[in-house]
Amino acid sequence: MKRLASLGLALTLLIGPAAAADKPKTVRVTYVTAPFNVPSIVMREMGYLDEAFAKFGIKVENPVITSGAQQTQALAAGEIDLASVLGGTSAILARANGVDLKVVAAYARSPKAYFLMTRADGPAKIADLKGKKIAGPKGTVLNQLLVAALASQKLTLNDVEYINMDLPAARAALLAGQVDVATLAGANVTLVEKAGGKALTSGEGLIKPTTVIGARTAFAEQHPDLLAAYFEAHRKALDFVAKNPEEALAIAAREQKISIEDARAQLPLYDFTPAMTEADIANLSEDQDFMVQAGMLPKAKAIDIKASLVAPSAFTLK
Known part of the structure; x- marks a missing residue:
């Protein structure tokens, strides 16, 4: 809890007076289970997200939006506040095309x-x-x-x-x-x-995928305490997976309608550490270079990944 309190304080100091903005009645966070997003599945099953926001008197909505492009469109339209599992390429393309979003954490690395x-x-x-x-x-x-x-x-x-x-x-x-x-x-x-x-x-040897957690910039800047509440729930889910791996696998297997054995084979493929690193920035930058070379993104629209896309607080998560 000390680390979570420190995170909340750091976010408040980073954002400043904007934290005084009126609280929303509802926070909308996408629910994405595939490919094997165990922390998200556990967080929902255990009610951690509802619990984290209940103390603010805020309800949580979990729209199921699996497409990265649709998630970023929803962020741009103000229809969601957090894209809980967003492909790094989707985040880059959206930011390059003017969507006001910030990457607030890594979600997983899993080539x-x-x-x-x-x-x-x-x-x-x-x-x-x-x-x-x-x-x-x-x-x-x-x-x-x-x-x-x-x-x-x-x-x-x-x-x-x-x-x-x-x-x-x-x-x-x-x-x-x-x-x-x-x-x-x-x-x-x-x-x-x-x-x-x-x-x-x-994907091994071909891509270095990093899925991320994306937020509407206005949400992240105006409500650092709510962003900290989200990560409180996310951390609880990660701790649950670490301390109760078999129960977590059973929950994930049930949600994805697969056997425990199949779930057990999937889990080692993922690194769910949330703190962004310089290696993640390098990978995302390589992804952007590749998209430019492949004609997926005009070179003139390329962005500075660290300065333009990733929130500074994403590097300090514990």
Whole structure:
């Protein structure tokens, strides 16, 4: 609790008089379970977020918005206050295009958790993807993985038919034979493997994905105490996972409708440490460079990741 109090004080000193802004009646925080977001699942199951905001007389809403692009659009429109799990690429693209958001923490680092999946009779190698139908969520880490995989074979998105689908829809389309490849993560990968599918590649060696927690800049600046309350709940969830791993796995497995064994295999793929590091900044900067080279972001719109996107408080979280 001392560390949480220090965080609240640091945020208050950083923000200053804006902290006196009127409190909202409701705080809206997205709920994203995929690919395997155990802290978010535990936080909701245990009621930590409701508990943290109840002392302010504030209710919490948890809209389920899984697309990074849709989360940043909702932030821009003031429809949500916190994007609890946001792909680093989505945050960069949004900020570069004028969305007033700040990265207030890292969520996870997990290059081994993202895959290009196909059926047993599907393409044998990445070079075979030319002309194929590929499904997955655009504007996400998986989008970046696809671009990186294609680039490794001197191919681009123009060489494939890329169809925007969320993870369950992409998995279903793959298994139904409607597409040749799906960009998947978490339990969806396991389900494809159990149905006889195979991985063409993971993100290892191709991308260094960092998912982050994003906030409306106005929310972060005007309500540092509410941001601290959010991290109080987030820290409780992380502590629960550390101290009660089997119970946490059972909760996550139930939410994702997978076995305990499958959940146990997923957990080691993730580093959920919330404090941002210089390595994270370097990775995000590399992601932005890659997006520019791949034509996903005009060079003129590139941003200074540390100065423009990441809140200073993100480096001091404990």
